[in-house]
Amino acid sequence: MRAIRFVLKVARRYIGPLAVTTVSMLLLVGVQLLAPWLIRDMVATVTDPGAGLEAVDRVSRLALLALIVFVARGVLRFLRSYMAHVAGWNVVADVRRDLYNHLQRLSLRFYEDRQVGQLMSRVVNDSDLLEQLIAHAIPDVAVNFLMFAGVTAVLLRISWQLTLLSMVPVPLIALAMRGVSKYVRPAFRRRQVELGELNATLNDNLSGIREIKAFTREDAEAARVWNRIVRYRDSLLRALRLMAMFHPFVEFASSLGTIVLIYFGGRLVLQHTLAIEDLVAFFLYLEMLYQPVRVLSQAWESVQQALAGAERVDELLSERPEIAERPDAIELSGRARGEIRFRNVSFWYREGEPVLQNINLDIPPGTLVALVGPTGVGKTTLASLIPRFYDVCEGTITLDGYDIRDLTLKSLRRQISVVTQDVFLFHGTVRENILFGRPDATEEEMIEAAKVANAHEFIVRLPQQYDTLIGERGVKLSGGQRQRIAIARAVLKDAPILILDEATSSVDPETEALIQQALERLMKGRTTIIIAHRLSTVRNADLIVVLAGSRIVEMGTHEELMRRGGLYRRLVEIQTSPSWLSFPVAEQDGVRR
Secondary structure (H helix, E strand, O other): OHHHHHHHHHHHHHHHHHHHHHHHHHHHHHHHHHHHHHHHHHHHHHOOOOOOOHHHHHHHHHHHHHHHHHHHHHHHHHHHHHHHHHHHHHHHHHHHHHHHHHHHHOOHHHHOOOOHHHHHHHHHHHHHHHHHHHHHHHHHHHHHHHHHHHHHHHHHHHOHHHHHHHOOHHHHHHHHHHHHHHHHHHHHHHHHHHHHHHHHHHHHHHHOHHHHHHOOOHHHHHHHHHHHHHHHHHHHHHHHHHHHHHHHHHHHHHHHHHHHHHHHHHHHHHOOOOOHHHHHHHHHHHHHHHHHHHHHHHHHHHHHHHHHHHHHHHHHHOOOOOOOOOOOOEOOOOOOOOOEEEEEEEEEEEOOEEEEEEEEEEEOOOOEEEEEOOOOOOHHHHHHOOOOOOOOOEEEEEEOOEEHHHEOHHHHHOOEEEEOOOOOOOOOEHHHHHHOOOOOOOHHHHHHHHHHOOOHHHHOOOOOHHHOEOOHHHOOOOHHHHHHHHHHHHHHHOOOEEEEEOOOOOOOHHHHHHHHHHHHHHHOOOEEEEEOOOHHHHOOOOEEEEEEOOEEEEEEOHHHHHHHOOHHHHHHHHHHOOOHHHOOOOEEOOEEO
């Protein structure tokens, strides 16, 4: 019932097309009920022994009326079908929009245990089934239910005895529908799950095709995809097998009614208790009585598929965003000064496994702060807490004196530019990817940003310069070129806070030096947080924060930390040693290196 309520709630937005569909359905039932009665009257007229010349005129009028009825039936069927599709596909479009908007509101933690292909299957495949429900299943069920009720009323008028005998199969079919639904919907839901897994596997493999080729894993991955295809096929066939058992039962049950009518109806005609024209009409109406039953049994399959999809869509929409705005959130207007403070901040992804513990850190406006330390100590996590990609588990983070949880997400994130180690570029042109940082920027501002990031020179050498397509994730560019476009995107945004997570890790030393010069110009007047493994890039930082074991163990300038002779100095000495690249990851003095 929850899935049905969800569908009806969305469908209410398109009451106009649904109203036209409903009216046309009602009229369609009326004209369909009228057609056999006209044929009955024509049979009665031509078989009347006392009929004269006026019978010819009456038959002509009835034939003309029947023609009008058949034309009206065609028009009404068009209206019912088309307007139902208008409502159905609009509902699908709205649901897909709502799903995507909802996915954007969910936190990064939500995506950590889910594959992109699975979510795409929810947005595309599961929502697609709603059209079947609105444009096909519900109209078919409604029309045929009304048809069943109308035909029953007409048949009772002709012969209540034959009507009751013809109804014998109906309870059997109703019981079968109820029993089948108990097993069919879970089977179709399982089918949708397997389809999502297949999409996820295909998405992963096509995205990682370079790695598959590099490690000669074609055969193994082909087998893995085939396994997913087989599992989807088997889950689908199981659901269809249940329905395939149901449909013949419906056909058999309806055939019983025809046999009953032939036997008892023929006897009534021979006994002269039933007119021949009434028997002919009864046969015509009986087909109309069982046709809705057959259509309902077929529509039942669509209903079960659609409800299975609706349940999965509703389940995703029911996911609550972990990062949510407070009802009275403050809109941070203008440009922030960039003062950031951490007070007793702790964070964990899983309870009992802290990533950060009791972090206290003051970052004055316009300062350059470097986060350093062994891999896995929480440097990136700490920086990710500032734009609220995750929320602190304990403590507070403030921006210009405001608790960042009291600010609207848009106004907070407008103040921050981020360049990550794993650069993501969209499939499109160089221009589109740079302007992603600020779509309303002028051509001159975009080019200036590219120059600051040392990207303009290589861009103008591309085939179409700024209008060159770079492929999915920028596959047509080198790692250094992708990194510089990402930096240009951040430059163009011109936010007062800049987070650089290994932003120069994918470039050669010469390019790195040029980017460092550009970044020095960019960082003037901005609060900048650099996450770095190569400590040579952070010597000039105003403050170097050293993390180890989920805590801050040292803070100071490069010179201060070198004089103390602690972890920072040991890391610097390791990296300046000729053999530092082969230095093992180990535990020493309780510190992971």
